[in-house]
Amino acid sequence: MSYITETKKDLQQIALVGVPNVGKSTVFNHLTGLNQKVGNYPGVTVDKKIGYFKVSSDKKIKILDLPGTYSIFPRSEDEQVVFRVLNGFEKEGLPDAVLAVADTVNLERSLFFITQIMDLGIPVALVLNMEDLAEAHGIEVNTYQLYKQLGIPVVTSSARNKKGINAIEDTIRQNQFEKAPTFLQSGEIIPEKLIGDVKSLLGYELDYQALLAIKFVDEPNLLPQDKADVLKELVLENGIDIQNIQIQESNLRYKKIQSILDKCITRKDVRKIEITRKLDQVFLHRVWGYALFATLLFLIFQAIFSWASIPMDLIDLFFVEAGSKIRELLPAGALTDLVAEGLIPGIGGVAIFIPQIALLFGFLALLEDSGYMSRAVFLTDRIMRPFGLNGKSVVPLISGMACAIPAIMATRNIGNRKDRLITILVAPFMSCSARLPIYIILIGLVVPDQRFWIFNLQGLALMCMYLLGIAAALFSAVLMKLFIKIKDNGYLVVELPSYRMPRLKDVGLTMFEKSKTFVLEAGKVILAISVVLWVLASYGPADKMEQAEASVVLPENPTEEAMSDYENKVASKKLEASYAGILGKTIEPVIKPLGYDWKIGIALITSFAAREVFVSTIATLYSIGDEEESATIQDRLKKEVNSTTGQPVFNRATGFSLLIFYAFAMQCMSTIAVVYRETKGWKWPLVQTVYMTVLAYVSALVVYQLLS
Amino acid sequence: MSNSRFTADMATPHQKMEIQDIQNSDIAVKLLEMGFMPGKTLTLLYIAPLGDPLAFQLGDSMIALRKKEAQMVGVSHMKLVVQ
Numbered sequence: 001m002s003y004i005t006e007t008k009k010d011l012q013q014i015a016l017v018g019v020p021n022v023g024k025s026t027v028f029n030h031l032t033g034l035n036q037k038v039g040n041y042p043g044v045t046v047d048k049k050i051g052y053f054k055v056s057s058d059k060k061i062k063i064l065d066l067p068g069t070y071s072i073f074p075r076s077e078d079e080q081v082v083f084r085v086l087n088g089f090e091k092e093g094l095p096d097a098v099l100a101v102a103d104t105v106n107l108e109r110s111l112f113f114i115t116q117i118m119d120l121g122i123p124v125a126l127v128l129n130m131e132d133l134a135e136a137h138g139i140e141v142n143t144y145q146l147y148k149q150l151g152i153p154v155v156t157s158s159a160r161n162k163k164g165i166n167a168i169e170d171t172i173r174q175n176q177f178e179k180a181p182t183f184l185q186s187g188e189i190i191p192e193k194l195i196g197d198v199k200s201l202l203g204y205e206l207d208y209q210a211l212l213a214i215k216f217v218d219e220p221n222l223l224p225q226d227k228a229d230v231l232k233e234l235v236l237e238n239g240i241d242i243q244n245i246q247i248q249e250s251n252l253r254y255k256k257i258q259s260i261l262d263k264c265i266t267r268k269d270v271r272k273i274e275i276t277r278k279l280d281q282v283f284l285h286r287v288w289g290y291a292l293f294a295t296l297l298f299l300i301f302q303a304i305f306s307w308a309s310i311p312m313d314l315i316d317l318f319f320v321e322a323g324s325k326i327r328e329l330l331p332a333g334a335l336t337d338l339v340a341e342g343l344i345p346g347i348g349g350v351a352i353f354i355p356q357i358a359l360l361f362g363f364l365a366l367l368e369d370s371g372y373m374s375r376a377v378f379l380t381d382r383i384m385r386p387f388g389l390n391g392k393s394v395v396p397l398i399s400g401m402a403c404a405i406p407a408i409m410a411t412r413n414i415g416n417r418k419d420r421l422i423t424i425l426v427a428p429f430m431s432c433s434a435r436l437p438i439y440i441i442l443i444g445l446v447v448p449d450q451r452f453w454i455f456n457l458q459g460l461a462l463m464c465m466y467l468l469g470i471a472a473a474l475f476s477a478v479l480m481k482l483f484i485k486i487k488d489n490g491y492l493v494v495e496l497p498s499y500r501m502p503r504l505k506d507v508g509l510t511m512f513e514k515s516k517t518f519v520l521e522a523g524k525v526i527l528a529i530s531v532v533l534w535v536l537a538s539y540g541p542a543d544k545m546e547q548a549e550a551s552v553v554l555p556e557n558p559t560e561e562a563m564s565d566y567e568n569k570v571a572s573k574k575l576e577a578s579y580a581g582i583l584g585k586t587i588e589p590v591i592k593p594l595g596y597d598w599k600i601g602i603a604l605i606t607s608f609a610a611r612e613v614f615v616s617t618i619a620t621l622y623s624i625g626d627e628e629e630s631a632t633i634q635d636r637l638k639k640e641v642n643s644t645t646g647q648p649v650f651n652r653a654t655g656f657s658l659l660i661f662y663a664f665a666m667q668c669m670s671t672i673a674v675v676y677r678e679t680k681g682w683k684w685p686l687v688q689t690v691y692m693t694v695l696a697y698v699s700a701l702v703v704y705q706l707l708s
Numbered sequence: 709m710s711n712s713r714f715t716a717d718m719a720t721p722h723q724k725m726e727i728q729d730i731q732n733s734d735i736a737v738k739l740l741e742m743g744f745m746p747g748k749t750l751t752l753l754y755i756a757p758l759g760d761p762l763a764f765q766l767g768d769s770m771i772a773l774r775k776k777e778a779q780m781v782g783v784s785h786m787k788l789v790v791q
Contacts, residue, residue, distance in 0.1 A: 250740035286757035382758035496770040
């Protein structure tokens with residue numbers, strides 16, 4: 001056979017493959033360390049993870065970490081990506097070799113996927129990972145026998161304990177990858193004639209390539225249109241049922257794997273130390289299981305709500321200081337203004353999210369790595385199903401009560417595309433921490449500080465706002481389940497892996513990588529919008545701006561108090577004359593039915609940057625100075641009187657209307673940016689923004705009209 | 709039940725079963741890929757507190773299925789295995 005004498009191609013890029021939960025990421029992290037980056041595959045939302053392995057001081061090999069899948073079959077985006085890469089449909093072309101990571105304890109399932117890859121003719125090396133676990137299970141693999149049966153080199157490792165990493169590295173350095181002999185005869189599944197026809201149509205050398213092409217016949221954009229049409233015709237003529245050939249292939253492949261493993265595996269009857277079984281007695285218990293899960297959620301919530309605020313305050317302080325330093329260093333002028341007031345706060349507005357993202361992903365990595373995450377799914381699947389969500393949506397949604405940004409990023413773990421999309425779309429309804437300052441001020445205005453039985457009414461109102469957010473999220477999920485048309489393979493077949501000690505290095509790398517991706521990808525959109533908003537709020541028609549400044553009388557006695565009062569008044573007048581002010585006045589007719597005047601209109605526009613900006617804008621508009629305590633702002637707002645009606649502006653109806661508006665409206669450019677990044681396009685962020693805004697408008701309208 | 713077909717969802721915890729067949733359906737492909745092959749031994753380990761999903765021991769791994777999916781897995785006449 002020719003594959004033995006063939007000279008090996010110089011290794012440029014290697015694909016790392018394996019089924020889920022085999023420790024593939026740990027191997028990847030060991031090989032590449034911080035030499036990783038995340039890119040995009042065209043047309044899908046799957047992240048492309050690339051790392052570089054240093055062979056020598058001047059040679060690096062690119063390692064592509066493919067998503068973990070159980071098979072190559074057109075079902076999820078993950079599987080499409082695996083298919084595309086291993087068939088050379090990606091722009092980098094076919095990988096030179098495949099490093100296949102298998103779970104030694106569950107070799108059968110791992111080999112099911114790996115022998116599919118072997119049949120594609122790419123040189124493969126097999127890593128039998130989790131050797132330590134296998135030993136504990138009394139499983140012993142004769143690697144030489146396995147090598148003889150499969151025809152590819154086999155190394156053993158226990159990547160978590162750093163065992164066997166050298167052997168993996170040597171395999172790559174010395175290019176020991178081998179093309180395997182055909183494992184499964186495709187002719188047993190589909191007619192030889194059809195195989196021949198497909199091979200000559202697409203220029204393939206191997207039978208299995210033809211079989212895979214047939215399985216993916218209905219997937220768009222893989223083949224040139226003319227060839228795709230011919231292939232479809234061929235499939236139709238031969239009466240091929242794709243599901244059926246996959247079932248046949250599964251049967252044949254598993255039978256063959258079983259017969260091989262019978263020769264290679266010996267099982268000792270060890271007294272299994274079933275830690276996993278013991279832990280599950282508690283973790284899956286009807287009381288303790290939920291208690292533990294609730295505790296974990298509470299811990300995560302605490303972390304991103306309150307622990308994260310410490311580094312966030314520092315980041316905030318840093319950027320404020322940086323802005324004023326720049327102002328001192330650079331000559332006064334428009335460019336300095338742009339840098340000091342537009343760009344630097346904009347960058348700060350991106351960096352401020354890093355602590356929350358890093359913390360949430362640290363927790364998620366711990367839960368995922370330890371094997372707990374799929375237990376959480378097991379416990380909550382039934383609860384979430386009526387809302388069109390599955391158990392994996394719980395953690396992102398709860399995290400949304402701190403901040404929607406990390407929450408939406410955390411939906412990556414939801415395998416089902418439809419469930420993931422719905423979770424992304426409804427997560428911003430959860431009451432995030434940016435709504436809190438608005439809620440506190442508005443509730444203080446419209447809800448009396450009295451007791452009802454043992455409850456403080458204001459506290460009760462705040463709790464209702466949180467419940468309202470949850471209700472809106474779940475209601476919208478049900479609604480979207482009806483309207484979103486995505487092929488939904490609504491099943492739950494999830495492995496509950498053995499519990500393992502999480503590896504801190506992997507957790508740390510996840511935290512780093514997620515923060516980096518956020519800053520680089522969503523960050524640019526956030527920065528761009530925040531600069532635009534800054535320009536709108538700081539500039540206006542030149543004559544109007546001058547008039548605004550001149551309209552305030554400079555105090556005759558320039559005491560500190562008088563001067564600060566003067567400055568506040570100027571800031572107020574200027575904001576009124578700015579483009580944002582003009583916009584606010586323009587939209588007044590639209591928001592009037594909700595009980596808002598143009599000042600609130602301006603605040604609605606500026607707070608599109610982030611909800612909490614509402615408070616500082618209102619403070620500026622009423623010349624309070626945005627450093628004041630919320631009590632001061634409240635007092636001032638209470639006194640505000642509508643000039644035409646003589647009634648207070650912030651009456652009960654307007655207050656509740658605003659509360660409802662902020663509970664439902666999108667009002668957060670960072671969320672839009674991150675949804676754009678996670679759905680890889682503008683369609684869904686737009687749909688979401690329109691939906692939320694319409695819901696907010698209508699609800700606020702109803703509330704105002706009912707109460708006024 | 710008048711029907712003589714037994715399916716995996718009918719088991720009680722710790723009951724051992726032998727897989728007979730997988731009913732032809734959309735998820736049959738997925739179940740087969742995960743190793744639900746005729747002839748394999750299946751043990752029901754846990755039922756989620758709300759009665760669904762179910763966790764099974766299959767070979768050396770534990771896999772959770774919804775009831776609906778477990779109904780696709782035909783099993784041999786069940787015997788209660790006293791442990």
